[in-house]
Amino acid sequence: MTRKDHPLLEVSELVTAYGKIEALKGVNLSVEQGSITCLLGPNGAGKTTLMMTTAGILKPRGGSIRFAGTEIAGRAPHAIVAQGVALVPENRLVFPAMTVIDNLQAGAYQRRDRVETGADLERMFARFPRLKERSAQLAGTLSGGEQQMLAVARALMSRPKLLLMDEPSLGLAPLVVEEIFRIIADLHMDGATIFLVEQNAHMALKVAQHFYLMEQGKVTFSGTPGAMAEDEVIRRAYLGSAKA
Amino acid sequence: MFFDLIQNTLDGLAMGSSYALLAVGFTLIFGVLRRVNLSYGPAIMFGGYCATWVHLNFQAGLLALAIITIAGAVLAGAYVERLCFAPHRQGSAIAAMVASFALWMQFEEAVTLVMPSHVYDFPAMYDGPPFEFGSLTLRMEALVMLACAVAISYGLHRVLSGSRFGLAVRAVIDSPVAAQLAGIDVPRVLLQVFLLASSIGGLAGYLIVSTHTQITPMLGMWSTLKGLLAMMIGGLGSLPGAVAGGLVLGVLEAHSQWFLGPQSRDLLAFLLLFGLLAVRPYGLWRASSAEAEA
Ligand SMILES: Nc1ncnc2c1ncn2[C@@H]1O[C@H](COP(=O)(O)OP(=O)(O)OP(=O)(O)O)[C@@H](O)[C@H]1O
Numbered sequence: 001m002t003r004k005d006h007p008l009l010e011v012s013e014l015v016t017a018y019g020k021i022e023a024l025k026g027v028n029l030s031v032e033q034g035s036i037t038c039l040l041g042p043n044g045a046g047k048t049t050l051m052m053t054t055a056g057i058l059k060p061r062g063g064s065i066r067f068a069g070t071e072i073a074g075r076a077p078h079a080i081v082a083q084g085v086a087l088v089p090e091n092r093l094v095f096p097a098m099t100v101i102d103n104l105q106a107g108a109y110q111r112r113d114r115v116e117t118g119a120d121l122e123r124m125f126a127r128f129p130r131l132k133e134r135s136a137q138l139a140g141t142l143s144g145g146e147q148q149m150l151a152v153a154r155a156l157m158s159r160p161k162l163l164l165m166d167e168p169s170l171g172l173a174p175l176v177v178e179e180i181f182r183i184i185a186d187l188h189m190d191g192a193t194i195f196l197v198e199q200n201a202h203m204a205l206k207v208a209q210h211f212y213l214m215e216q217g218k219v220t221f222s223g224t225p226g227a228m229a230e231d232e233v234i235r236r237a238y239l240g241s242a243k244a
Numbered sequence: 245m246f247f248d249l250i251q252n253t254l255d256g257l258a259m260g261s262s263y264a265l266l267a268v269g270f271t272l273i274f275g276v277l278r279r280v281n282l283s284y285g286p287a288i289m290f291g292g293y294c295a296t297w298v299h300l301n302f303q304a305g306l307l308a309l310a311i312i313t314i315a316g317a318v319l320a321g322a323y324v325e326r327l328c329f330a331p332h333r334q335g336s337a338i339a340a341m342v343a344s345f346a347l348w349m350q351f352e353e354a355v356t357l358v359m360p361s362h363v364y365d366f367p368a369m370y371d372g373p374p375f376e377f378g379s380l381t382l383r384m385e386a387l388v389m390l391a392c393a394v395a396i397s398y399g400l401h402r403v404l405s406g407s408r409f410g411l412a413v414r415a416v417i418d419s420p421v422a423a424q425l426a427g428i429d430v431p432r433v434l435l436q437v438f439l440l441a442s443s444i445g446g447l448a449g450y451l452i453v454s455t456h457t458q459i460t461p462m463l464g465m466w467s468t469l470k471g472l473l474a475m476m477i478g479g480l481g482s483l484p485g486a487v488a489g490g491l492v493l494g495v496l497e498a499h500s501q502w503f504l505g506p507q508s509r510d511l512l513a514f515l516l517l518f519g520l521l522a523v524r525p526y527g528l529w530r531a532s533s534a535e536a537e538a
């Protein structure tokens with residue numbers, strides 16, 4: 001377990017580049033155990049890049065990512081999943097040609113405890129009844145909202161200690177967005193630690209205990225919702241300060 | 245005439261079974277890597293020459309020769325994967341393809357260096373007379389080929405649909421990034437699939453050379469061509485399609501050989517590949533790339 005004075009996730013001076021272009025230019029932030037922490041920022045700020053680097057899909061050029069006291073920067077994605085980090089990626093990335101149930105089984109790929117995995121599958125179906133109805137259907141034929149539920153459930157099947165979510169509300173109808181946020185709040189109630197990227201700042205700031213604002217590859221602002229001038233944060237999250 | 249047609253179809257199905265095996269291996273590699281491995285056939289040819297060399301220098305039983313062919317193909321396949329495909333996984337498909345062409349040349353050079361007379365006899369699986377059913381005959385090799393194709397296709401289907409490894413393979417085929425996020429060690433799965441495909445190809449290679457009772461360096465190009473063609477007929481990336489494509493190709497060849505003479509067989513294969521690419525690039529049964537991706 002983590003010592004109380006260490007955050008669960010600690011990112012420092014993280015640099016990730018695409019070719020010569022640095023998308024992350026020394027990012028510093030941390031996520032406390034048991035919290036919902038939200039990352040806001042305009043398009044192209046580098047939010048997805050940060051998520052993909054944390055999950056090991058992108059290799060950082062410099063800096064460190066400590067998870068539960070262990071350095072995970074630059075390690076292979078499957079090793080990072082084994083540490084207890086799961087990402088619900090931008091645009092969901094379900095396995096479209098596989099059934100719902102196989103998608104969930106794939107999420108539990110590293111687990112050897114068959115009985116417990118089966119029980120978790122039932123728990124997912126209880127939490128997401130729509131997935132149960134469609135368990136034999138190919139994931140590619142699900143609606144956008146259902147695919148998002150599936151992507152969340154797949155990530156949970158690995159029993160992560162930290163759940164990373166990259167814009168789970170992207171492209172979804174308002175009612176579905178509310179459902180997604182209800183699920184996020186539920187997971188948090190059950191003790192999950194969640195690091196959430198959102199463009200929907202209004203909704204995100206309602207559930208988060210802490211937020212960061214990222215602009216052009218750097219964290220430019222951080223705080224606690226309610227304490228600050230929220231309108232200003234939201235405006236910058238959408239537009240970026242450069243265009244103000 | 246009627247019996248000839250049936251006889252040709254039978255012979256075609258037998259030869260087509262080995263094409264089906266070649267295509268299944270090709271399709272597995274194409275499925276997980278989205279890359280065409282031109283060295284697929286040459287690796288099989290390498291395995292065949294390993295067995296030929298052992299046959300010339302030692303007393304080895306048929307089973308031993310089959311195992312050596314497969315082992316040689318797997319070894320060569322691992323070499324291809326490490327050199328061509330592992331380094332270019334994120335990079336360009338062209339680089340990987342050119343690299344696999346370079347290894348093709350390497351295999352041919354290596355083989356002809358050690359065994360310079362090019363054409364060698366290879367022991368037949370079975371010397372006895374063919375089985376007769378009325379006026380139809382069926383050779384032992386044909387039966388073995390059919391049995392192998394059925395067994396491998398069925399076994400592969402079971403593994404892919406019902407095992408942990410199969411789940412990982414399907415996940416990698418479907419979305420490599422999502423597979424990584426799900427905690428699957430993708431590079432390891434790719435290597436395993438490559439070795440599995442090479443062993444299936446090696447088995448096909450053994451069945452083919454022991455049927456022809458000789459081996460030439462052309463076996464490399466020939467296997468790549470037949471595997472590729474059967475895969476294209478069946479629709480890129482579909483395993484049942486690959487089996488069907490192999491059988492269709494075998495039957496077509498058998499009939500054309502009978503009607504147009506023995507020279508026509510490989511010519512037909514080339515023409516078919518060309519025509520197919522022009523008219524239905526995603527296989528006989530698929531209309532578009534959208535379906536092929538699905
Ligand atoms: N594959 C890539 N190749 C080159 N540049 C990229 C690539 N992906 C992202 N970038 C660039 O990196 C920067 C950060 O992109 P990123 O996707 O991380 O932003 P984001 O904050 O997630 O934006 P959005 O809110 O639109 O999802 C952008 O300038 C983008 O153009």
Ligand SMILES: [Mg+2]
Binds near residue numbers: 047
């Ligand atoms: Mg993004």
